[in-house]
Amino acid sequence: MLLKLRIKNFALIEELELDFSNGFNVLTGETGAGKSILIDSVSFLVGEKFNKEIIRTGSDFAFVEGIFEIKNEKIISYLKENGIEVDDYLILAREINQSNKSISRVNGRTTSVSFIREISKYLIDIHGQHEHQSLLDDAKHIEILDSFCGEKLKSLKDNYKDKYEKIKSIEKDIERLNQDEQYRLRKIDLLKFQIQEIDDANLKLGEEEELTQRRDILKNAEKIYSCLNSAYKKIYDSEINESAFDSIGSAIVSMGQISEFDSKLDEIKKSTRGSLL
Structure with missing residues (x-):
């Protein structure tokens, strides 16, 4: 009012x-x-x-x-x-x-x-x-009609509304539980797939270190080739008038620049150095 x-x-x-x-x-x-x-x-x-x-x-x-x-x-x-x-x-x-x-x-x-x-x-x-306005509003017709029915109808509507809301709440809980179950099943399928991929990969101990070493060799292939070629020429194909000791020493220096990339290269460097002793 x-x-x-x-x-x-x-x-x-x-x-x-x-x-x-x-x-x-x-x-x-x-x-x-x-x-x-x-x-x-x-x-x-x-x-x-x-x-x-x-x-x-x-x-x-x-x-x-x-x-x-x-x-x-x-x-x-x-x-x-x-x-x-x-x-x-x-x-x-x-x-x-x-x-x-x-x-x-x-x-x-x-x-x-x-x-x-x-x-x-x-x-x-x-x-x-x-x-x-309100008399022509279809959405208000039920409300206007209900207002003539007094408290008895209001009590029935309130009771119905309470039960309806409880049912909707239960339906939401059921839907949530179903979704949780579906999520659980999808998660199980994903884990099974990942386990199978790991099994199919046939992994072994030390494989990561080996792959890392191979990657380093490939990344430095040009440098390794250049140093090996230089060491070879110093020992076997040197046209410079220098002593054998100096040639082998130069070859050892070249090998030292690449020995970190492969244990075999390090062994060659050590054996070459041993020849000087």
């Missing part, structure tokens, strides 16, 4: 406060007295589209605020789900400025216009020619 309406700088209204009492409230007046402006201000408050033309001439903004008494559990629950604390009263406020920007608030908290529209469905219904 709308308890109070505050309007400022809206169309022809500079500032106005209206209090509404329980029961039937009537606003009367001649044509042009401003009744439609009051309806427009309420429409603006609940999220209808308006532009800056509604701002009173000479003013920077238009402002409308409404205080509502709420007892509908559905809207109270909806507000709490969206982080808005409520008691028995709800304050809606909306403002538009000359930049055509509007600000909406619910209990002092800034919200979107779409949120204002959503909660306004449970607060107020504006009826005019061809504007019987």
Whole structure:
């Protein structure tokens, strides 16, 4: 129920406060007295589209605020789900400025216009020619019909809802357990496949070290070839006039540059050095 309406700088209204009492409230007046402006201000408050033309001439903004008494559990629950604390009263406020920007608030908290529209469905219904909004909304027909059936139907619906939610919870648990079982089976298949791959690879101890050594030899193949060729020429094909001792020494130096890549090369280096002793 709308308890109070505050309007400022809206169309022809500079500032106005209206209090509404329980029961039937009537606003009367001649044509042009401003009744439609009051309806427009309420429409603006609940999220209808308006532009800056509604701002009173000479003013920077238009402002409308409404205080509502709420007892509908559905809207109270909806507000709490969206982080808005409520008691028995709800304050809606909306403002538009000359930049055509509007600000909406619910209990002092800034919200979107779409949120204002959503909660306004449970607060107020504006009826005019061809504007019987809730009566023409198919989604509300069941709610309207149920409201005539009293507390007995509400108790039955609450009981049904409780059981339905329990069933849905159980179904989710079953689905989760099935998914866990499927995950377990997929994991078993993957591990079996990986074990088979390891078995098929026929791995052996020291294989990694051997492969690492082969990789190093291949990476340094050019250097190994060059040093071996140099050592060979020093010993067997030297055209330089130097002693055998110097030739073998030079060959040992060349071998020393590549002995780290292969143990066989290291053995050759050591045997060549032994020939000098």
